């Protein structure tokens with residue numbers, strides 16, 4: 509996915525390298541029009557073949573997605589998820605019957621507008637319409653869901669308010685649909701308000717981004733369950749994931765790396781999150797979108813107007829994209845190193861029993877009640893008596909990983925969300 513993601517891939521847009529003009533295509537020898545990595549130059553045609561092949565072989569090799577499976581595509585409007593949508597569409601139409609991608613796709617868009625400062629109802633509505641239009645052009649059923657729906661009492665899977673379009677059984681006009689959805693918000697926005705307040709009370713942008721990431725995955729999984737999808741494909745590119753690798757390590761989420769950045773993330777059990785775009789860097793995706801004239805839209809995120817050092821994620825992103833300019837193999841180096849780190853921490857080798865974080869469902873790195881974890885709770889709990897944090901509920905304290913316990917401590921009072929967050 510890339511739903512409103514933090515990595516602004518605009519910063520990493522490809523430049524048509526002047527050197528490309530002098531090079532020949534590494535595949536066919538014709539004049540190259542673009543350079544993908546440090547040395548590989550391609551002509552248009554060979555680049556498209558290379559891109560398509562890489563995508564399909566990634567899916568083929570891992571065999572995570574089975575033929576005929578219902579797969580939900582997370583669409584943020586951004587370049588990477590736009591490419592994902594297009595790859596799936598082409599994969600289902602092109603080639604011989606045998607080689608075709610045989611899945612039943614749907615598209616989901618999460619509107620995160622309610623927590624973005626200065627993003628008003630009109631702008632949200634406009635954004636929702638643009639994104640809906642691009643998503644519907646795919647011809648797949650499109651599900652739209654608001655981030656604040658996570659707060660509502662309807663957040664049980666049975667009746668999460670999701671708007672569907674492009675479906676054979678619904679014939680509503682999309683524009684009216686979107687308008688109604690956003691208007692309902694502006695009149696009855698108590699859940700939006702509560703979520704907004706919750707985000708405002710966080711001390712750091714890092715904690716906000718961390719929580720957003722979590723809410724986003726949980727909502728995707730919920731929508732998938734509701735509509736009978738067993739896989740969710742997200743548009744995380746190698747560039748985004750390499751930022752994630754470094755940011756995760758910096759935030760003490762190292763044990764969650766295999767889940768957070770691997771091809772398949774099975775922490776939610778019945779619904780598996782798949783990252784088929786992880787083998788592409790942002791520059792390649794951008795090239796692909798330019799050649800195929802794919803539309804994408806940049807929506808503001810939590811860190812859009814933030815200073816470079818505002819959060820660990822934002823700083824890491826600036827660091828990686830800065831390095832990438834002069835050292836084009838930065839992303840792939842970080843990415844490959846991250847993949848190696850994952851091997852020794854294979855979640856399948858984790859001991860059975862009480863081993864998952866109650867919030868992010870990653871393998872617990874703090875033990876049953878690690879000294880670090882309890883100290884974090886004590887600090888946050890003791891400082892504000894009436895602001896009880898999640899961990900000091902009437903039930904035995906749910907175990908949180910190191911990363912989540914830091915986030916909880918930063919928010920102080922998580923009670924507004926704790927039920928939905930801890931029992932999914």
Ligand SMILES: [Zn+2]
Nearest residue numbers: 533536551554
């Ligand atoms: Zn060529």
Ligand SMILES: [Zn+2]
Nearest residue numbers: 865868909912
């Ligand atoms: Zn956690």
